[in-house]
Amino acid sequence: MTDQQLLWLLQLSDSNFPSGAFSHSFGFETYMYHEQIRDAKTFGDALVVYIQTQLTYTDGLACRIAYEQLEADRMEGLKRLNETLFALSLAKETREGTRMMGERLWKLCRDIYGVDELDEIVQTTRSIHPTIVFAAVGRKIEASKRTTVLTYLFTAVQTMVQNAVRGIPLGQTDGQKLLVIVQPYLIHAASIIETLDEEELGAAAVGLEIAQMQHERLPVRLFMS
Amino acid sequence: MSWTGRLQCTAAFKNGRTVILDSYGEGALKLMRPVYLDPAHPTLYVVHVGGGYVDGDFYQMEMTLQPDARLMVTTQSAAKIYKTPSTPVRQYTRFSLGERSVLECFPDPTIAYEHARFYQETMVYITPSSTFVYGEIITPGWSESGELFRYDWIRSKLKVYQDEALVLFDHLYLDSRQHLTSMLQLGGYTHVGSLVALSPFITKEVLEQFNKFMEEMPQEVRCGFSAAAVPGFSVRILAYETSAIEAIFQRVQQFIRQQCGEEALVCWRKY
Numbered sequence: 495m496t497d498q499q500l501l502w503l504l505q506l507s508d509s510n511f512p513s514g515a516f517s518h519s520f521g522f523e524t525y526m527y528h529e530q531i532r533d534a535k536t537f538g539d540a541l542v543v544y545i546q547t548q549l550t551y552t553d554g555l556a557c558r559i560a561y562e563q564l565e566a567d568r569m570e571g572l573k574r575l576n577e578t579l580f581a582l583s584l585a586k587e588t589r590e591g592t593r594m595m596g597e598r599l600w601k602l603c604r605d606i607y608g609v610d611e612l613d614e615i616v617q618t619t620r621s622i623h624p625t626i627v628f629a630a631v632g633r634k635i636e637a638s639k640r641t642t643v644l645t646y647l648f649t650a651v652q653t654m655v656q657n658a659v660r661g662i663p664l665g666q667t668d669g670q671k672l673l674v675i676v677q678p679y680l681i682h683a684a685s686i687i688e689t690l691d692e693e694e695l696g697a698a699a700v701g702l703e704i705a706q707m708q709h710e711r712l713p714v715r716l717f718m719s
Numbered sequence: 720m721s722w723t724g725r726l727q728c729t730a731a732f733k734n735g736r737t738v739i740l741d742s743y744g745e746g747a748l749k750l751m752r753p754v755y756l757d758p759a760h761p762t763l764y765v766v767h768v769g770g771g772y773v774d775g776d777f778y779q780m781e782m783t784l785q786p787d788a789r790l791m792v793t794t795q796s797a798a799k800i801y802k803t804p805s806t807p808v809r810q811y812t813r814f815s816l817g818e819r820s821v822l823e824c825f826p827d828p829t830i831a832y833e834h835a836r837f838y839q840e841t842m843v844y845i846t847p848s849s850t851f852v853y854g855e856i857i858t859p860g861w862s863e864s865g866e867l868f869r870y871d872w873i874r875s876k877l878k879v880y881q882d883e884a885l886v887l888f889d890h891l892y893l894d895s896r897q898h899l900t901s902m903l904q905l906g907g908y909t910h911v912g913s914l915v916a917l918s919p920f921i922t923k924e925v926l927e928q929f930n931k932f933m934e935e936m937p938q939e940v941r942c943g944f945s946a947a948a949v950p951g952f953s954v955r956i957l958a959y960e961t962s963a964i965e966a967i968f969q970r971v972q973q974f975i976r977q978q979c980g981e982e983a984l985v986c987w988r989k990y
Contacts, residue, residue, distance in 0.1 A: 530902055543901040551892070574885075581878075581888035584953045585945045697874070697892030700911060702903040704955050707943030711930070 495641070502607070502635045506628075507649040513599045513624065515653040518591045519661060519717040520548075521706035522654065526661050527714070534668040537658045538675060541651065545679045547699035549647055552582065553625050554687045555695050557646045560629035561639045564611060572626065573615055579623040582696040585706035591719035596622040603631050644684040651676055661716055723776040724748030726765065732787035732820075737761055740785075748778060751795070760789040765826070771799035772837070775806035781813045784820035784849075792824040799860065800835040800870070807836035814841070816849035821918075821979075823852045825968060828910075828961050831870035832860035843879040847949070850918035851879065852975060854968045856961055857893065858910045867909055870895055879917065886949045889913060908941060908957035912964035914971055917951030920979040926952065932974050939963060 495503075505511065522540070525531040531540055556579055563572040583589040600622050603609045609630045616622050625646060632642025652673060659669040709719060724747035729740040736759040744750045747769045753761030765780070772778075784790055800808050816822055831837055845851050855875070862869035872894040879887040891913065899905050921929075926946055933954075936942050940963050944954040954971060958964050 525902060540901070540903055543898050543903045546898065547903060577885050578888060580948065581885045582890060584887070584889060584947070584955070585943070586947075587945070589948065694892075696888060696890040698890055699901075699903040700891065700893075700955065700957065701901070701906045701941070704941055704943035704957065705903075707945040707955065710945060 495637070499635055499637055502631075503637060503641070503645050506631060507645050507652065509652055509656050511649075512602065514595045515624075515650075516656060517717060518588075518595070518719040519654075519657050519709075520588060520591075520719055521585070521702045521709055522657070523661060523715060523717045524705035524709045524712060526658075527712050531658070532662060534664055534672060537662060537664065538672050541654060541658075541672065541676060542679050543699070544654065544702070545647065545651065545676060545683050547697070548702060549650055550683045550686055551690070551694055551697040552579070553650060554643055554647055554683060555690050555692075556623065557625045557629050557632075557643050558639060558687050558690075559692060559695070560626040561632060561642055564630060564633045565639075569614065572612075573619070576615055576619060576621070576623050576626055578695065579625070580621060582698070584698075584703055585710070585719075587710050587719040588706045592623060593621045596624045596627060599624045599627045603627055607631050607634050609634050640684055640688065643687055644680060647680045647683055651680065657717065721777070722746060722779050723769075724767065724778045726750060726778075726780045728763065728781070729783045729785065730761070730788040730790045730820075731785040732789070735759060737788045737790060739763075747776075748780065756791070757789075760791065762791040762793065764793060764795050766795045767798065771801050772808045773801050774803045774808075776808045778808075778810040780811070781815075782822070783815045784817055784822055786817040787819050788817065789821040790823070792822065792826075794826045797827040798829045800829065800831045800837045800873075802832060802834035803836045803871075804834070807838050810837075810839045812839075812841045813844075814851070815844045816846065816851055818846050819848045821850040821852075823972065825854045825972070828856035828858050829873070830858050830860045831873050833862040833869035835860075835870040835873075837870075837873045837875075839873075839875045841875075841877045843877070845879060845881050845917060847881060848919055850916075850920065850979065851951075852914075852916045852918070852972065853877070854912065854914040854972075856910060856912045856964050856968075857891070858961055872896075877913075877915065879915070881917075881949055887915065887917070887947055887953070889915065889953065905957060906941070908959060910956075910958045910961060910964055912954075912956035912958065912968065914954040914956075914968055915947070915951070916953075916971070916975055917947060917949055918975070918979065919950055921950045921952065921975075925978045928978070929974065932970075937963060937966075940967070942967065
């Protein structure tokens, strides 16, 4: 990896990078509300399963497929992937939240990294999934596929940890410790993702999906999803 | 590829009622003579003539509803999936719904026993004016040791296309080797129910009604529901027993019928 690639990735994975992810708990707030997630232990356990399910089979695998489609310049395939990702989201809030994040990330990355391969998809479908934008940035800065996927996984987890620090709440040190604890899981997930069949895309974590649906009707909410 | 059972049927709307134009079942799948629980629209019972689904079984079903046809489909009994030492059981279903047609499909539960592997793919083609209501229940069978979740895995995909665009993709994957008891997965529950209802009748106002209608849920289930990307909604339920899910399905079905201006609820369950 070149110094410049490293700097690009550091910027992209920074928790202050304004993708809008800090407004979304993707269902975790429902567990916090019911106190099923209430401390570093309960959150950490859930986070590991989140990495092994949602992040592996949906976001992570999608990032890999998007990278491959971009590499082969298969825009039709990329369009289908984008459509599939939105169809997979059964909870409206999560679907809308993802749409907002995707749009924001696309505009930002278009500006700062000059990613323009996705213009056509955005113009015809008016929505782009954030993981596809991420893959496009990875391609643009010539990071490897694995590095791109792993950076994506780390970024997603880091946002969840930051949100948990605010939402549960947890101490900042506990949050950073968790980011260390999940490292082997992230590396393992990156390896699993390399071996998955495209047909496995989107295998849902059923309970999380219900939590995302229930979030719409929580009486008190810190997050938009 | 050779199949274990195959079934095909076409429904059409003629002179104010739905008729079955052609239907045939081959191998282990049969269709019973249509039953008219509703005087104008038939109910079809799919019958599996074997005792259950075994290693390597392969099933295909195809149902087509021509414009304005209205059909209810269910099964005669639960689909029991037994152990599949070499090849998973596979089932492919295809529903094509014409303009203004209505399909309500509620098969009996799928019960997966020890070391069962089951792959299911349901493809649905709808138009903006069609109504598609589908409810499915997946349960673990008891193993000799009395433990639950001795099945290996179940993968169920439901893809709904409207005018060639994929509008809903429900991909359920239950793998007993992968943290099924986590709260992100089944969280201690055993039975999974999924219901999808897509219809132009499910407007914003109807969805608001539905929110109120679903407010009171039994304590012993975990249930979520949300609006779909096209008019309609999906419901996901976790429970300890089939009857708890069926009770919710029946309520939802009743609600949809009321909203769609249909008359009394047809009770088609067999017990």
